[in-house]
Ligand SMILES: O=P(O)(O)OC[C@H]1O[C@H](OP(=O)(O)OP(=O)(O)O)[C@H](O)[C@@H]1O
C-alpha cells in the first residue's frame with residue numbers, strides 16, 4: 001500500500017509545483033460556481049446548532065472548538081445560535097492543528113494558528129470540533145491528536161459545513177451542512193464574512209496540471 005502525502009496529492013490535484021490555490025490570492029477561481037450562498041450557509045448553521053442541541057440533550061457539557069482558519073468563526077456562529085436557544089453561555093475556542101499535521105515535513109511551512117481553550121478546559125466535556133470542509137480527513141485526525149494533548153473529553157463529535165468526500169482515513173462527521181459530491185479535480189472554497197467579507201461556498205476547478213492549460 002502506498003501512503004501519499006498531502007503535498008504529493010496537492011501536486012496531483014492542483015498541478016505539480018503549485019501551491020494549493022485555496023491558500024493564496026483570491027479564494028476562488030473566476031470559473032467557480034456558488035453551491036451555497038449566504039442565506040443557505042446561515043440556514044445550514046441554524047440546523048446544525050439545533051441538531052447539536054437535540055443529540056446532546058440540551059448541550060449542557062458541550063464545548064465547541066473551531067479548527068483554524070475558518071472553523072473558528074463557524075464555531076463562534078454555532079455557539080451564538082445555541083446560546084440564542086438555550087439562554088446560557090456556550091464555551092468555545094480554537095484548536096490549532098499545524099504541528100500535528102502528517103505532512104509537516106513535506107509541505108511548505110505554514111503559519112501557526114491559535115489554540116484558545118475555554119477556562120473550563122476539555123476534561124469530561126463533549127467537544128464538538130468545527131471545520132469548514134471535510135476532505136481526506138487528515139485535518140480531523142490531526143485535531144484529535146492536538147486535543148489529546150490538551151485533555152480528555154468524555155466524547156468528541158465533528159461538525160462540518162461541507163463534506164466533499166474523498167476520505168483517506170476513517171473519519172465521519174456527526175453534523176454536516178452540505179454533502180457535496182466532488183471530483184478530485186475540483187476544489188471547494190469556503191468564504192466567510194469574518195475573514196472574507198461575505199459568505200459563500202464555491203466549487204471550482206483545481207489548477208490544471210502542467211501541459212493541460214488552454
Ligand atoms: O480533510 P482534509 O483533506 O484535511 O481537508 C480539509 C481541510 O482543508 C482546509 O484547510 P487548509 O489546510 O486548506 O487550511 P485553511 O483552513 O487555512 O484553509 C479546510 O479548512 C479543512 O481544514
Ligand SMILES: O=c1cc[nH]c(=O)[nH]1
Pocket residue numbers: 022133134135164186187188189190
Ligand atoms: O477542496 C478542498 C479540499 C480541502 N480543503 C478545502 O478547503 N477545500
